[in-house]
Amino acid sequence: MVQAASTIAPQEKQSTVWHTLEISETIARLHSDTENGLSSVVAKHLLSEVGANELTGKKSKAWWLKFLLQFNQPLLIILLCAGLVKALTGSLVNAGVIWGVTTTNAIIGFIQESKA
Structure with a gap:
């Protein structure tokens, strides 16, 4: 056989x-x-x-890299720069709000991507 x-x-x-x-x-x-x-x-x-009948998966990126990649969007980069300008001009409250919104957006995107 x-x-x-x-x-x-x-x-x-x-x-x-x-x-x-x-x-x-x-x-x-x-x-x-x-x-x-x-x-x-x-x-x-x-x-x-x-060989065996099995699929090989791609190696996943580190969780912190996936989180940082959430900031790799043109609008978020502009907002981060705007927050920096606000911080440099002395408007720390406005800078904190802008950075808080961009960070919240990144956290939500990271969670949704992790579930997908």
């Missing part, structure tokens, strides 16, 4: 669009059985040859 499983050419594995094949043709090409599936010998051989 192991020899039968290895008769599938590597080029055929890569170029075949498996979801377009008829069920009987797919079963024949994989040397399988509708009642019992793959034998354990064939399954082990295919596992070692092709």
Whole structure:
């Protein structure tokens, strides 16, 4: 049975669009059985040859980087600069309000993105 499983050419594995094949043709090409599936010998051989049938996920960004990226919007950058100008001119209350609004917006965006 192991020899039968290895008769599938590597080029055929890569170029075949498996979801377009008829069920009987797919079963024949994989040397399988509708009642019992793959034998354990064939399954082990295919596992070692092709690998496990699993998806690999992308590495996620750090939480603090995701939070800082919330400020990477033109309007928020303008507001942060306006807050800086207000702080430099002595209007600390206005600067605090502007920075508070931009930070609140970033927190809400971060929470929504985390849930998505």
